[in-house]
Amino acid sequence: MKTVWTFRALDTLFFRDGTPFHQGEGGFVQPKGTFPPTIMTLQGAIRTALARWRGWEPGRETDWPAKLGGPEDLGSLQLYGPYLQLGERMLYHAPLLLFGKKKEQTWEITRLVPGDPVCCDLGRDIRLPRLVCPVEGGDPLDAWLTCEGLEEVLADGKPKEHQIYSHDELWKEERRVGLERERDKRTAKDHHLYGITMIRPMKNVRLVVCVDGIPDDWKLPERAVLSLGGEGRAVEATITKVQMINPWPKRPELMEDGDGLIRFTVTLLTPGWYEDPEAVIRSGPPEVPGRCVSACLGKMMQIGGWDMRNGCPRPLWPVLPPGSTWFYKAPASERHRIEELHGKVTGPRSRYGMGQLLIGTWSEKEASEGWKR
Amino acid sequence: MEALIMGLLAETSLHPGSGQSTGAIDLPVSREAATGYPVVVGSSLKGALRDKVERERGRQDPLVYEAFGKQANAGMVLVTDARLLLLPIRSLSGHFRWVTCPYILERLERDLALIGRPNDFGSIEVGKGEAALAQIDGSELFLEEISFKVKQIDQGILDRIVDAVAPLIHHKRARRRLGRQLVIINDDDFSHFAKFGLAVQARNQLDNNTKESQNLWYEETLPPDTVLYGLLISRTNDGNVLRALRDLLMKQPYLQVGGNETIGQGWCITSIGE
DSSP states (O other): OEEEEEEEEOOBBBOBBBBOOSSOOOOOOOOEEEEEEEHHHHHHHHHHHHHHTTOOTTTTTTOGGGGGOOTTOOOEEEEEEEEEEEEEEEEEOTTTTTEEEETTEEEEEEEEEEEEEETTOOOOOOOEEEEESSSOOOEOOOEEEEHHHHHHTTTOOOOOOOEEEEEHHHHEEEEEEEEEEEEETTEEEETEEEEEEEEOOTEEEEEEEEEEEOOOTTOSSSSEEETTTTGEEEEEEEEEEOOOOOOOOOOOOOOOTSSSSSEEEEEEOOBBOSSOOHHHHHHOOOTOOOOOEEEEEEOEEEOOETTTTTEEOOEEEEBBBOOEEEEEEEEEEGGHHHHHHOOOOSTTTTGTTTEEEEEOOOOOOHHSSSSSO | OOOEEEEEESSSOOOOOOOOOSSSSSBOOOOOTTTBBBEEEEHHHHHHHHHHHHHHOTOHHHHHHHHHOOOSSOOOOEEEEEOOOEEEEEEEEEEEEEOOOOHHHHHHHHHHHHOOOOOOOOOOOTTTTTESSSSOOOEEEEEBTTEEEEEOOHHHHHHHHHHHHGOOOHHHHHTTTTHEEEEEEEEHHHHHHHHHOOOOEEEEEEEOOOOOOOEEEEEEEEEETOOEEEEEEEEOOOOHHHHHHHHHHHHEEEESSSSGGGGGGOEEEEEEEE
C-alpha cells in the first residue's frame, strides 16, 4: 500500500541537534532544535504508530509486527521524505548552487557554476564553484522552494520571488527554560535549570513523508495524534492512500553539447547518508555515471536519533545536507542511466528515503562567461 | 484515539514564566513565537498535573508513572500546551470583557475536530477596529483605552461558540455570563492586547534591617479569569489511564501552574469538556 503521511504540529516541536545537555555544569551552549526533523525521527513515529494499530504496546516485544523490521532495518517499508508543505504547496530545500540574500522583501539571487581549474588542497586542476554575478553580502541560499521554483533551478534557471520561502516564513524558534521541581520543598531544584530551543511551525506548515510497503490488508486510520520528537510533543497525522508516490519536481530535458557530452547536476533532496562521506564529497554519490567536475556542498549534519528498542541514543553519523549539488559531465551514451537517477534514493539508508537525488542541467557557456573576480 | 479537552480558568494571576529577559519586563510570561500569545507550555502543564496526581494519590501511585512516565519510559498521556482562549480586558465602557479573535476560535475548532468533536462556528468577519458582541449598548466599546466600533454578532455563531467554550469553564455562574461578556475582535487588534495588555507588577525585596530596596524587578502575569485550554491525549489504544486522570480532575479540579505559588499565583480550576 502506498500512503502519504502529513504531520501538523499541535503546538511546538523539539528535535534536538547533537549538542549534549550538561547537568550541574556552567556554559551557555544549549541544545537547539532543528527543523525539519530527519527521517530517523519520523520513521520511529510512523513505525510505532503502525505497530500500535496492530495491537503492539511497549514492553510486549513478541507482538511487534515482523513486517516493520527492527532497530536497524525497516522490514517491508520504503520511505520518502521528509518534505515540507505550506497549505497545498510542497516545499523543498533550495539547491546550494543558489547564492544570494533577501533585501527588504526582494531576493537577489545568482547561480554558482564550475570555475576555472586551480591548484588547491583538493588537488590539481580543481574547478571550484564561482558566482555567475556578484551579490554583495550574499550567502549560499538557505531557503525553501516550491516545486515550480525547484524545477526552474534544475533547468539551469533561477526561482522567481514568489517561489522562495525563508525559514522565518515557515517556522519560528521558541526558547524555553525548564526546571526540575524539588518534590519535597516544592521549589526549583538547584542546578537543574535547562534551556532548549523549540520550533513552532507557522500556520498551515506540515511535514510530509511518503510510506510504501505497508501491507494492503492493514487498516489505517485517516487521522491520528502521535507523539513526535523530544518532550513527547504532539502532532496530528493525516494518512492518505495514493496510487503513486512521486511528490518531487520534474526532470528537465538533458541536452547533448557539441562535444558529445551531457552536462548535468545531481542535487540531494533529502540528507545523504553514505559509507564513505569523504569520497562522496570529492566525486559525488557512487551510483552516478560520468565525471564530477565541481560541487556546492553544505556543512555536514550529524544524524543520531533514539533507539526505542534498546532505550538509548543512536550513534551520530555525518550526512550531507539536502541541497548539496554536484556538477557532472558524462558521455551521451549514459543518458538513460542519468535520467533513471531522478528521484532515486541512494546509499545504505535508501530505504529510509535518504540520499534522494534530483537531476538538473548546467552549461559550460555560462561557466566560461559572465562575472569573474 | 482517546482524547479530551481541559479548560483552565485562572482563579488567581498566573505567571507561566519564560526565564529572565533583557527587556523592560524582567520576568515576562512565556509566549508563542509565531503569534506572541501567552501560553502555558506543555512541559509546565504536565509537571503541574503530575504534581497534582502525586499529592492527591501519593508518589508511588501507579497512575503517576502510567500517565506521566518515569526516567526509563514515557507516560501514556500526551499533554499539549495550554493555549489562550479568552483574555479578560478592562473596559472603560463597563464591566471587563472576555476577548478573543477569529484565529483563536479557528484553533479551537481544529483542536475539537482533532479529538473527534467537530464544531463549525461559521464565518466570523471582524474588521480592524471593530468588536463583535452579543448585546450592543451604544456605538462604541472601549477596551483598555482603545475605542472599537461595535457590531452585532450573529446569534447562531454566538450560540455555537458559547456551547463549545462554556464546558471549559468550571463555574456555572461564569458560564452564564460568557455570552454577555464575550467580545470578538480582529486578529491584529487581539495581537496588541495579547502582547501589551497583560498586568505588569513591580516587586521589591527590602533589607530586613534598613528597609532599603535591595532588588526591584518587574514581572508579567496573566490576569484572573483568563481562560486557557489544553488537550490530553492517550498515547496508547488503552484509554484507561486517561480516564483515571479525568476522573481525578473532575473530583479535585484545582491545579496550580507556573511560578509564584507562595504569593498565591497560578491557581486554576480545570474543567473537562465532555
